Amino acid sequence: MKKILLVITTYLISPLLFAQTVQVTSPDGKIIVSINDDKIPSYSITLNSEMVIADSRLGLRFKKAAELGAGFSIKHSAKASKDSTWQQPWGERKHVRDNHNELTVTFSTHRESANVFNVKFRVFNDGVGFRYEVPAQKGLDGSIEITNELTEFSINNANESTAWWIPSRGWNRYEYMYKTTPFSEVDQVHTPFTFKLNSGTHLSIHEAALVDYAGMTLKQMRGGVLKADLTPWSDGILVKKKPNFTTPWRTIQMSENAVGLLNSNLILNLNEPSKLADTSWIEPGKYVGIWWGMHINETTWGSGDKHGATTSETKRYMDFADKYGFDGVLVEGWNIGWDGDWFYNGDVFNFTKAYDDFDLKVISEHGLASGVRLIGHHETSGNVTNYRDQMADAFAMYQQHGVRQVKTGYVADGGNIKRIDDNGIVRHEWHDGQYMVNEYLHNVKEAAKYQISINTHEPIKDTGLRRTYPNWLSREGARGQEFNAWGSPPNPPEHTAILPFTRLLSGPMDFTPGIFDMGFNGLGEKANRPQTTLAKQLALYVVIYSPIQMAADLPRNYEANLPAFQFIRDVPTDWQESKAIAGEIGKFVAFARQERDGKDWFVGALTNEEARDISLSLSFLEKGKKYQAQIYRDGKEANWIDNPYEMIIEQKTVTASDLLLLPLATSGGAAIRFKALD
Ligand code: NOJ
Ligand code: CA
Numbered sequence: 001m002k003k004i005l006l007v008i009t010t011y012l013i014s015p016l017l018f019a020q021t022v023q024v025t026s027p028d029g030k031i032i033v034s035i036n037d038d039k040i041p042s043y044s045i046t047l048n049s050e051m052v053i054a055d056s057r058l059g060l061r062f063k064k065a066a067e068l069g070a071g072f073s074i075k076h077s078a079k080a081s082k083d084s085t086w087q088q089p090w091g092e093r094k095h096v097r098d099n100h101n102e103l104t105v106t107f108s109t110h111r112e113s114a115n116v117f118n119v120k121f122r123v124f125n126d127g128v129g130f131r132y133e134v135p136a137q138k139g140l141d142g143s144i145e146i147t148n149e150l151t152e153f154s155i156n157n158a159n160e161s162t163a164w165w166i167p168s169r170g171w172n173r174y175e176y177m178y179k180t181t182p183f184s185e186v187d188q189v190h191t192p193f194t195f196k197l198n199s200g201t202h203l204s205i206h207e208a209a210l211v212d213y214a215g216m217t218l219k220q221m222r223g224g225v226l227k228a229d230l231t232p233w234s235d236g237i238l239v240k241k242k243p244n245f246t247t248p249w250r251t252i253q254m255s256e257n258a259v260g261l262l263n264s265n266l267i268l269n270l271n272e273p274s275k276l277a278d279t280s281w282i283e284p285g286k287y288v289g290i291w292w293g294m295h296i297n298e299t300t301w302g303s304g305d306k307h308g309a310t311t312s313e314t315k316r317y318m319d320f321a322d323k324y325g326f327d328g329v330l331v332e333g334w335n336i337g338w339d340g341d342w343f344y345n346g347d348v349f350n351f352t353k354a355y356d357d358f359d360l361k362v363i364s365e366h367g368l369a370s371g372v373r374l375i376g377h378h379e380t381s382g383n384v385t386n387y388r389d390q391m392a393d394a395f396a397m398y399q400q401h402g403v404r405q406v407k408t409g410y411v412a413d414g415g416n417i418k419r420i421d422d423n424g425i426v427r428h429e430w431h432d433g434q435y436m437v438n439e440y441l442h443n444v445k446e447a448a449k450y451q452i453s454i455n456t457h458e459p460i461k462d463t464g465l466r467r468t469y470p471n472w473l474s475r476e477g478a479r480g481q482e483f484n485a486w487g488s489p490p491n492p493p494e495h496t497a498i499l500p501f502t503r504l505l506s507g508p509m510d511f512t513p514g515i516f517d518m519g520f521n522g523l524g525e526k527a528n529r530p531q532t533t534l535a536k537q538l539a540l541y542v543v544i545y546s547p548i549q550m551a552a553d554l555p556r557n558y559e560a561n562l563p564a565f566q567f568i569r570d571v572p573t574d575w576q577e578s579k580a581i582a583g584e585i586g587k588f589v590a591f592a593r594q595e596r597d598g599k600d601w602f603v604g605a606l607t608n609e610e611a612r613d614i615s616l617s618l619s620f621l622e623k624g625k626k627y628q629a630q631i632y633r634d635g636k637e638a639n640w641i642d643n644p645y646e647m648i649i650e651q652k653t654v655t656a657s658d659l660l661l662l663p664l665a666t667s668g669g670a671a672i673r674f675k676a677l678d
Helices: 002-013 258-262 310-326 361-367 384-400 436-447 483-486 495-501 535-544 553-558 560-569
Strands: 023-024 031-036 040-049 050-057 059-063 073-087 095-108 116-124 129-135 144-148 152-155 160-165 178-183 191-195 202-208 216-220 224-229 239-241 249-255 285-290 328-331 371-380 405-409 417-420 426-429 454-458 472-475 548-550 574-583 588-595 603-607 612-617 626-633 646-654 660-666 670-676
Touching: 023 073, 023 095, 023 116, 031 073, 031 095, 031 436, 040 249, 129 310, 144 224, 160 535, 249 258, 258 405, 258 495, 258 574, 258 646, 285 310, 310 328, 310 361, 310 553, 361 371, 384 417, 384 436, 405 574, 417 436, 417 646, 436 454, 483 660, 495 535, 495 574, 495 588, 535 560, 535 588, 535 603, 535 626, 535 670, 560 626, 560 646, 560 670, 574 612, 588 612, 603 612, 603 660, 626 660
Parallel strands: 285 328, 285 548, 328 371, 371 405, 405 454, 454 472
Antiparallel strands: 023 031, 031 040, 040 050, 050 152, 059 144, 073 095, 095 116, 116 129, 129 249, 144 239, 152 224, 160 178, 160 191, 191 202, 202 249, 216 224, 417 426, 574 588, 588 603, 603 670, 612 660, 626 646, 626 670
């Protein structure tokens, strides 16, 4: 009797028995997102009728208010659609189409407080984004503290999938070697997190417009279920908000093949338009710098006999930049604070005082006389309070000397960013917690006041904010070239065949390609060196997108090989259009890009440790037009281990109907300029 009564009660009061489902599809109809309130608010996704994300939980938990999630039902939903094209001031393509269907679902429950929230879904042909919108309401007024984001991504048939990932919450931030594993071995990972289902469908989970919120990492719970794992503040709270807030977009890019992921605009489309009215002072371009010498121990950041950043050395670099057409010269180690173990010198960095052997005025005037700008550097070693105290003065001083770009650095172990709070207490934060998310953006906004663009090293991951703040030109956020100087081990041959499908889905990377002398520690398999051929170093300029690209090696190594250097001189860093044309994750990849407001096309192709022939259709070229293909490719006997330099430079006349066969050596590559002939 008791049992029957209970059932009847449930029937009368519970919304569960009236579970509702609402749906929204992509413009091409291939992706369907279903949102339901059966037991808990959740969503699922199909692509071409294949269930890719099974029913996955939605919701937020708070320190003071009750959960937004369990027990809520769909109150109403509202549809909208958009199909428009917008323009990037610089980028991998000039015109970006934003074509999506939107569904805003309002969930509510019968109680006095914390009783309503929205989830807004946007479905594009290349994937899905959704975010929480939490209106001001009783219980969620005053200061709001999030203790758990319940968002899940429940991967269907995950056990048959392969994943490419780096661990989150580690000491080395995002600078880990990518692992290729069965999905079951995925533990706690950073995004973009990319995986391939058995069907061949490729997916990548990330986020867009990460502003005033903690970075989202993912944790595998029950097999195949990934849960949002927000990086906490030093006091354990995940996110601190004021009433009426939205979260960043949770994104799932998807494609029937690997290459499709590379042509997605989803992350940019989910960001707000530029907040800068005038962007004319933001300059993409190529640079050289007083940099690699320190990494290979020829010179030092600190003062003394081997000091790299001297007035005379900087003038020499500026003359080199002028002679070979570079826009800027990065100088690291010119300011006081590098002596001793600079990794731990965050407290003593002075951002406006130079060492005695460096004259900022003299060198900046020397450069400007020939149109070469000094590129500034701010290494904080993770002491962000020391940096913030000096930031305005430091930018003002650089601006006075014609500096338009500053590279910042936050070298410190994960969880060890030092800040001093309002009560004078030292706190230690993660690079990807809410405090630092805000700190990095503060830096970019402050720089804009001085018409300075930022290239962040040891950054927060990219989430497309370059659209909103176009002076955030580039960043690191993965293992770059520097690891080939001293990393143990250096980047393996597959590294740059994985990056495009993972880290680079988030945005530009300052990888610093172009090492010509691989033998600074000797060649072979064991040495610290780039594990590539020379042609692959050239290919990186096209494969790894960044509006600023460094020619990272020492001037003498370029002057020793001017024919190969010609490609670096010719390749642009700003594009009209970009097309990924071939690739499999971790194996090989090829991109074609057309120069911004120009006619020439460029191709970069590279492979992992396996030699392979790639046959490229040149159908991206303008039909009926002739091009001179200037090809830089691996020589017949080239291999990365003991013959990395053998390269063939040849020219051919081609048209859009040609096929080009590119034989790539082990960890080899090819770089091609298609010069339009008229
Ligand atoms: C790490 C950066 O990635 C590197 O480029 C820089 O030279 C050092 N920090 C020093 O700031
Ligand atoms: Ca670094």
